[in-house]
Amino acid sequence: MPSFKSFDRRGYRTVGAREGYAVWSATYEHTIKHDMDSRLLESIGTVDWPAIALAADLGCGTGRTGAWLKSKGVREIHGVDLTPEMIEQARARNVFADLRVADVAATGLPAAAYDLVTTCLVDEHLADLRPLYAEASRVARSGAAYVLVGFHPFFIMRTGMPTHFDDKDGQPLAIETHVHLMSDHVQAAHAAGWRLTEMHEQVIDDRWIATKPGWAAQRDCPISFAFIWRRD
């Protein structure tokens, strides 16, 4: 697996996910680019959202994905995240029936219980994808879907930019970022019993550049991706 160090062009001070998101939680909702995942989620064609009785969002953060799922008719959603400060914001959204502080690789959620599992913009913080896909598979019931949206490795490698934000002093703070090749996802997912049913990629287009003109040099570069897996 490639190391982010081989690509890093920013050299920002870097902290682990738990420490970084505790700080970012104060401004996350205003600074995260919703186009990272919103258009990818809208393009999914093989999940019948209103038919989902119970979903688990692994790495739920402030609950953006949970709120989106609820708006699509998913009936009950459970959320798991490493960072209590992010979970507190998810709680305030009032869309989760259950929220717990835990690692995505060891959630403590019941086995074979969920019709849908989601993980959005989390995988780049994991050194190894295999425990994530295995845990998603453990909690999924037979026939469940797993939607994983990620920060695109092409973008990370091309720009040398880690996941980062500006702290209260305006200084960039990076959160430990790992580069996973698409084949890493496929191998980890297959090992956990997932079968690919859909894949989408979001590129930097006019809409992105209108809100982030500094990224014009990245036009047409993929910025995020969505895998939709199914457990037979």
Ligand SMILES: C[S@@+](CC[C@H](N)C(=O)[O-])C[C@H]1O[C@@H](n2cnc3c(N)ncnc32)[C@H](O)[C@@H]1O
């Ligand atoms: C970029 S945020 C994404 C949050 C949410 N899914 C969204 O799309 O807005 C990344 C989240 O992953 C969580 N996270 C990172 N590593 C984790 C781990 N090993 N287990 C559980 N959560 C983790 C962080 O605490 C943070 O809330």
